Structure formats: structure tokens, C-alpha cells
Amino acid sequence: VKGDWEALFLGVSISDLLFPAQSLRPQIASPQLATNNPTFTTVALEKPFCVFDGLLSPGKSYEVYLYAMMDSSNSAVTDNNSKPLDTTFQEVNGGQLGPYKAAVLNVPDCASPPKLADIRNVKKASDVLKQYLFRVGDDVSCLYDPNFLGVCNPPLASGTTYRFKYILVDVTSGIMKDETLWSEPIKTNSVKKSSTIDTWPGRRSGGMIVITSILSVLIFLLLAGLFASVFFAIMGSEDSATTETRHISQTVQQVAPRPQASSDRADQ
């Protein structure tokens, strides 16, 4: 299981045992798991499983810091004494001026990583997600909350490229022990305006053309038929008036050329 896990992550090889992290980069969370990633304002990253293991000495406590910055900016996350920077989102203008500390995490447990298959289990899903990934840009309220004291992780800007970096910090001395490379640039979704959607259906369907054309022709034929029958009705009555055909009619002699008039008379 562990071997699979490592392969799934960063392609950890045994040769990287000493300072493995320095050749690795933070990775975006598995797209098979988190299909909605990145979004407009968030990026979900895999936690650094088995990345810093070579450096953990027993009895000491460590933390992992996550830094984020916009692409193409200054990339130092420590000062000259290798103390990690404590910059916040506001101080670096959302990552424009330099990296900011986005999260403080526990060192992920390499020995018992979460099983991604457990995600189907409703009871375990929440824990699996918490252990497996971190969602940068998740906290919508901390920027506006004056009482908020922790590390603020406010929404990112949309359509912007970000890079991320994990570092390992010794809690007691507060000194960085190891770091990963900056991640590949990860771009948040950009906003497409809804007014650009074209709702025109394009070509007409065959059915519509058939119905319209046939009905137009039928209406035309009906009107033609009406005129023809009126015409023949008049002709016929004139014929019968002149040639005295086999049927006797009391009104034949008076039939007027208009059908309306003749039908009026038929009522009488």
C-alpha cells in the first residue's frame, strides 16, 4: 500500500532518501478524486506525504508550512537565519509581492496515509479529505474577522497563476529544516462572461421546414379550391338554367351569379 501511495504522489525513489524534499514539488490533488480543482479562487494541494521523512528526528516536534505566491515574484520563504517568514496575505498583496504563509499543517503520517478508496464511505470521507489534501483559498471570513488570530487562508484571485511550497519547520527552534521546490505554476479558473453565450439555434430543423412549406402549399391549394368550386357552382347553375337539366328546381331561373345569393335562396 505504501509503495503505491508514494508512486501516486511524487515518484519518490530510494535515492532521494537523504534530502528527498529538495527535488520534489507540491502537487495538485488527484484529479480523479477532486474533479473541481482548481476553481476560481481555490487550489487543492496534496499534503506532503513521505516528503520530509528523512529529516525527522524522534522526540522533536515539527510542523509543515505552506507558502503561496503569484508566479513571477521573489521566492525566498526564510530570512538570513533560515527562520521562516511570517508574512500574511495582506502584507504581500495576495502573493503579488512575495510568498505568504497560507497554512500550518502537521507533518503528514507517511506510515499510515489515508486510503483514497475510503472516500466512498460517507463516515470516513471527511477524514480522508482532511488528511489527504489542503484547499488553498478556502477561508472566506478570516480577512474580515478582527478576532481571527491563526494563519489566514483567504480566497485566491481568479485567472491567476500561483506557485506553492511546503517547508519543514522545527517547532522548538523555529528554524526551517527542509523545503520542497516551488510547485509548477497552477492557474486558477478565469471568469468567462455569460453574455458571450450565443443562444441562437443556428440551422432550422428539417421538421420545421417540412411543416411550414407543406402547410403553406395546402393553404394555397385550399383557397384555389374554394375559388374553383365557387366558379363551378356559378357555371353549373348557369348551365342548368339554360339547358334545363334533369333536376327540377324552383329557383333555377333566378339564380344570381353570386354563390352567397344562391345559397340564401336555397334556404327559402
Place this chain on the structure above:
Amino acid sequence: MAKGDNGVRCFQGLLVLGNVIIGLCGIALTAECIFFVSDQQTLYPLLEATNNDDIYGAAWIGIFVGFALFNLAVLGIVGVIKSNRAMLLAYIILMLITYAFETASCITAATHRDFFTRNLFLKQMLEKYQNPEPLNNDDRWMSEGVTRTWDRLMLQHECCGVNGPSDWQNYMSKFRSINSDSEFPWPRQCCVMDIQGIPFNLDGCKLGVSGYYKDKGCYELIAGPMDRHAWGVAWFGFAILCWTFWVLLCTMFYWSRIEY
């Protein structure tokens, strides 16, 4: 009176039969159009918000035309049996008017059917769903209708967006302008919920973890019934018109040959 020989009787019989069928079809058309207008799926607000509910206009015409066809068929039958020129002339003229109306209904339904595209409902959903600042009362009414309909559709039919939840991620929307993307990548109705309406796993839903969000689009549920009904109004109307055409022509022929 008409000629008494068998040929004429036979022709009269055909006309009566034709009119009986017209009458029955008229009732059926009325019933079908009433069913359509009664809006069983409550999708009318979506159509209303496109500012184009021609298909309902077509169905309303269909209701009255169906009723008129039934009445005219009765008139026609009586007229043919009595061989009454005046009645038949009235029948022919009124039938032509009805025919013209039904043609209009039929063509309108067939044409409007082409306009039920995915993009039509997508754009409307993005621009009207939870619209916080409608332009005027009319717009407010439409936005509320769209919001209500979409909430219900997404809850009851286990679907989300027009093509899928990605609609909310691909485009800017009124919903997006009032809700943070971090908190609401898509509406809560897109999350798979338990009976009490609480998402099974909210984080999973936001991240798009399979099984915790509804990945199906609602397009089929919207366009499906509308499309079927419009198809019915258009093609049933068309069939009736084709039949009526022959009956009407024959009646004209008969009318022109009635002698006194």
C-alpha cells in the same frame, strides 16, 4: 337536393366519416394542448424568463382550434346530410379560418421548438438565478421564478446546472457575484444530501468528489418535456391539417355540385 343514386350517397358517407374524424381529432387536440398548458413539470417560469413563450401561445390556439374543429365537424355532418348549400358554405368559410389559425399554431410550435438550445437555458440560469438586483419588477418576477424552478429541479431530480455543475465554474454568473467561489463553487442544491437537506460531505461536494455532488446536467429534464409537447402540438396539428385538407376539398367539390 342531391342526386339520390349510390355514388352520391357514398360520397356523402365519406364526407361524414371525414368530419367524424376531424371532430374526434379536434377533441384530442384540445386535450393535448390543455395538458401542455397546464404545465405538469412547472417549467413555465423558465420559458417566461426567455421573454418568448410562443409555444404556449401555440398551445392556447390549439385549445380553441380543437374545440372549433369539433363544432365545425358537427356543422359539416349536418350540412352534408341535409345537402344544405348555406350550411356547407358557412362550414367551408369557417373551416378555412380555423385552418389558417391551426396552421399558425403548428408553424409556431415547430419553429419555437428549434430554440430550446442548451445555451438558451444556460445563459438564463447564469443571469437570472439568485439575481440580487433585478432591473425592474418584471425582471424580479422572472428571476424569482427561475430561482424557484432551478432550486426545485436540482433538488428533486438529482441534477445540477444545464450541462452539469461545471456550468457554475466555467462562467461568471449572478450567483457567483453574490456567493464566494470558495464557499459556493456551485449552489448547495448540487450537493448530494440526506433527507434533512444536509450535504453528506460539504468539502467533498465543493471539491467535486464523485458521489458527493450531482454530476448530471438538468438539460434533458427541462428541454425534454417542452420538446415533446411542442413536437406533439406541431405534428398532431399537422396531421389534422393534412386530413382536413382533403375533407375540405371534397366538401367544396360537393358544395359546387349540389343542385336545387
